[in-house]
């Protein structure tokens with residue numbers, strides 16, 4: 001992980017002055033999407049890079065110790081050994097960036113990784129994920145429990161009511177308290193952008209979350225009607241850039257929700273490279289939050305290596 005973001009005092013004047021130019025954002029997002037994906041000979045390398053940036057996630061009502069165990073094994077070995085060997089990457093420690101589970105499944109994940117002698121981080125969603133509609137004390141307690149169970153990364157959700165009604169001071173105070181409850185665990189703040197109404201609000205919420213000490217800002221829970229989109233990402237990464245320019249603190253970015261294809265993962269890498277530069281293309285500053293993306297990435301790597309597409313049973317899934 002990168003150095004922590006200590007946050008700053010809340011600068012309400014800066015927040016109120018923000019106006020996002022929607023047309024310019026949409027144009028930039030279109031431009032990024034039209035960028036050429038890496039040439040064929042580099043694609044396997046880029047896809048492997050994408051795999052190492054995934055927070056491999058399961059956030060389902062029917063999660064059990066056994067599917068969390070499988071998820072952990074998949075995170076440790078995200079791409080089949082023989083494929084990695086053909087790419088000369090079998091001894092390079094290729095894993096996903098983390099696994100991400102509900103608080104009640106943290107001990108299962110920690111136990112499974114420990115049993116496999118892996119130091120892969122366990123991230124947990126908390127604070128009443130996905131809606132955040134529980135009392136503040138309950139949300140804080142959830143963070144503390146996940147941390148004491150062994151999560152070293154906490155994905156909190158913001159209180160959308162506060163963001164939608166412009167109560168930035170109250171939102172800042174809540175996030176500050178979550179940051180304190182996280183202790184040494186790094187905090188990713190989920191904005192649930194699909195529910196914030198406008199790009200200007202997304203920028204404001206991003207800035208408030210960073211001022212309150214978020215180590216990452218994350219687009220979505222994956223449970224909203226609209227999740228990670230490229231235009232909204234442009235707004236968030238520009239806020240990250242502005243925050244870096246004014247404070248010197250690098251905050252990470254995590255698009256999440258609905259990211260399913262290898263091709264999309266390459267667009268996300270391009271977007272980060274173009275907007276924030278190569279420094280941000282590392283697990284300390286960029287994650288792809290996804291439950292089913294890895295399957296397509298592995299399938300495309302199989303295709304690059306063998307020239308054929310794998311049958312379903314040939315690639316063990318998480």
Ligand SMILES: O=C[C@H](O)COP(=O)(O)O
Nearest residue numbers: 221222257258289290291
């Ligand atoms: O934080 C990660 C998201 O919940 C994953 O969403 P997804 O299931 O659409 O990939």
